[in-house]
Amino acid sequence: MLFIVRMFLMGLHFIVVGALGLLIGLCRPFNPDNSRLFARLYGHPAVKILGLDLKTEVGPLFDQPPGCVIVANHQSNYDLFVLGKVVPPRTVCIGKKSLKWVPFFGQLFWLGGNVLIDRGNSAKARKALQTTTRTLTQENTSIWVFPEGTRNSGSELMPFKRGAFQMAIDAGVPIVPVCVSRYARRLRLGSLRSGKISIRSLAPIPTTGLSAADIPQLIQQCQQQMQQCIDAMERDVQVA
Template sequence: MLYLFRMLLMSLHFLLAGVLGVVLGLCRPFNPDNSRLCARLYAWPAMCILRLRVRAKIASLKHKPSGCVIVANHQSNYDLFVLGNVVPYRTVCIGKKSLKWVPLFGQLFWLAGNVLIDRGNARKARQAMLTTTETLQHKDTSIWVFPEGTRNLGQDLLPFKKGAFHMAIAAGVPIIPVCVSSYITHMRLNRWNSGQILIESLAPIPTAGLTLDDIPGLIEQCRVQMHDCIAALDRQVLAR
């Protein structure tokens, strides 16, 4: 019963946050800080409704360089709410083009200046990637990417796609890994206190001087660091 009540409240909240986010986007369309503000609109009320406690250790994210590529593990659609409160200033996200057809959220996502990629069209996808390089280098804006490309449902990290690392090397900006404990396997939304989520950002990984030949090693370095951090966060959650 509690779960159903929460889902009803979450549906209403999703609609209300979408309306407010679209209004914000119309007032200042494509402002790169819209994403952070809209993420807060979704995240804080959702965590109160779901009674999920989020503890974040994100010093490297708060003090990030003006332009960087942020990579995070992707577990479920709840990531929108879980990660919303840690999205830093002037950070946009990369998403699939089909998102723009989601009522309210899609329009909000577009107006917030996020990058929509048509994965079925290689030419347009490459063009979008070139646009993000320009953004990283000259517009004081960072890009948030889920390098797995799809949800892992709280299991082990899926193989990382090259796009985020290609962007970082092309722009010569660092990569900041963000790790989230495997909350999707631990949270219990039919209980009053649904569980705890730990988030940690790791030290920036520099890419200056690297070439495209270095991408496999860069991916492996990032993935190993994130894998070890997520495992440590999961042990902390289970020990509480």
């Protein structure tokens, strides 16, 4: 019964935020701070509705000035709500082009100034990624990327794609890893307290002076740090 109530409230919440967000987005279209605002509108009420116990330790993320590449693990569609609290100012996201057709959310994603990529067209995808260098260096804006490229609720991170790391090197900006504990398989939305989730950001990884030849090592370093952090958070969640 509680699950049904929650899903009804979440559906209503999704529609209300979508309508409100569209009004805001139309008043200030493509403002780079729209995404943070929309994330807050989605995230804060949803965490309460879903009964999530959310713990955040993201000092390094908010201490880093805008103009960095943020990489995070991606588990489920609930990430939209779980991560809403930790999106820093002037941050946009990279997503697949088809997202803009999702009712309400897709239009907000577009009006938020996020980067839409046609993954079925490699030439257009490369061109879209090239524009991110200007976004990072000239527009004082950070870019949030899920480097696994798809949802992954398993215990091990999937291989990271090169795009985020190439962007960071081209722009000469740091990479800030954000780690989320493995909550997707533990969610119990029919319970009063549906699950504990930890989010932790790691120290920025500098890219100044690096080249394309350094990407494999950079990916390995980032993925290893994130995996160790996620494993540590998992142990803490299980003990608590």
